[in-house]
Amino acid sequence: MREGRIVRQTSGFYYVDCGGEVFSCRARGLFRKEGVTPLVGDLVRMEETEPGCGFVVEILPRRNNLIRPPVANVDLLLLILSIADPAPNLTVVDKLLAIAEYKGIDVSIVVTKSDLADPSGLCRIYREAGYPVAALNSLSDSPDAIREMIRGKLCVLAGNTGVGKSTLLNAMEPSLTLRTGETSRKLGRGRHTTRVTELFELAGGMIADTPGFSALETAQFERIRKEELELCFREFEPYRTGCRFTGCSHTKEKGCGVLAAVERGEIPLSRHKSYCEMYEEARQIKDWEVVG
Numbered sequence: 045m046r047e048g049r050i051v052r053q054t055s056g057f058y059y060v061d062c063g064g065e066v067f068s069c070r071a072r073g074l075f076r077k078e079g080v081t082p083l084v085g086d087l088v089r090m091e092e093t094e095p096g097c098g099f100v101v102e103i104l105p106r107r108n109n110l111i112r113p114p115v116a117n118v119d120l121l122l123l124i125l126s127i128a129d130p131a132p133n134l135t136v137v138d139k140l141l142a143i144a145e146y147k148g149i150d151v152s153i154v155v156t157k158s159d160l161a162d163p164s165g166l167c168r169i170y171r172e173a174g175y176p177v178a179a180l181n182s183l184s185d186s187p188d189a190i191r192e193m194i195r196g197k198l199c200v201l202a203g204n205t206g207v208g209k210s211t212l213l214n215a216m217e218p219s220l221t222l223r224t225g226e227t228s229r230k231l232g233r234g235r236h237t238t239r240v241t242e243l244f245e246l247a248g249g250m251i252a253d254t255p256g257f258s259a260l261e262t263a264q265f266e267r268i269r270k271e272e273l274e275l276c277f278r279e280f281e282p283y284r285t286g287c288r289f290t291g292c293s294h295t296k297e298k299g300c301g302v303l304a305a306v307e308r309g310e311i312p313l314s315r316h317k318s319y320c321e322m323y324e325e326a327r328q329i330k331d332w333e334v335v336g
């Protein structure tokens with residue numbers, strides 16, 4: 045029996061890295077019966093049945109997992125958005141941030157295309173909320189600040205098409221884009237083909253490359269109960285205990301501490317708007333739809 049991490053998953057096969065030696069494995073039927081699927085990022089026990097091949101027999105406890113992209117034990121969600129071309133969709137950004145809070149995953153934000161428009165207003169919103177933010181022109185600036193964000197962590201990259209993910213990866217490690225490009229071409233990016241999820245080593249950390257997942261899709265597939273939503277907006281913390289009514293939803297109540305902070309400009313309007321939108325969506329959710 046050996047322990048390792050699943051670094052790649054493709055149609056029924058799991059590639060388990062045990063200290064640099066990679067085994068191609070199938071999963072024990074047991075998992076199917078229990079309704080669990082091994083995920084890329086999982087730490088597992090495996091049994092070698094013939095040289096280089098075997099079975100995943102046990103999934104070690106997960107710290108967290110995302111549904112789309114399907115990755116477990118995520119240390120960092122690296123959220124990439126561009127200040128222009130395409131313009132950032134703050135509702136999607138705030139949804140992803142809330143989901144990450146809910147699951148206990150750290151987030152760092154990278155704002156690309158800083159040569160096309162001034163990113164300082166956008167950066168301020170998220171820095172003041174408590175997130176690390178880096179802005180750059182990926183075509184000419186050094187990506188060292190991004191390397192620092194990734195170091196030692198298992199990262200999932202989230203960002204919509206055209207924000208400059210490949211450009212950024214290419215700036216950090218040219219050979220990586222080459223490989224991801226090959227994967228995407230083979231599978232037909234964006235089409236409904238079987239998706240390969242794979243971990244790549246980068247900057248002393250690991251990046252999950254998940255072609256075809258948009259930030260919006262990631263946001264849509266996760267659910268948060270409305271009672272827990274206020275905990276997922278970091279900057280509400282000092283205000284949400286100052287509400288007149290217990291069980292205040294912070295959307296329209298009189299004497300709401302959060303609303304008062306929004307009025308005073310201490311909580312950005314865009315963040316509160318995203319909160320209200322998510323709260324309204326959460327009111328429609330049935331308990332059985334909430335996962336994890």
Ligand SMILES: Nc1nc2c(ncn2[C@@H]2O[C@H](COP(=O)(O)OP(=O)(O)OP(=O)(O)O)[C@@H](O)[C@H]2O)c(=O)[nH]1
Binds near residue numbers: 158159205207209212
């Ligand atoms: N001006 C400017 N252009 C950039 C920057 N970063 C990327 N681009 C350009 O934006 C376009 C899209 O970049 P990509 O790296 O392909 O974007 P992507 O996020 O990988 O897009 P998908 O592959 O569709 O997911 C390309 O034409 C890049 O040259 C930047 O910082 N400044």
Ligand SMILES: [Zn+2]
Binds near residue numbers: 294302
């Ligand atoms: Zn309130």
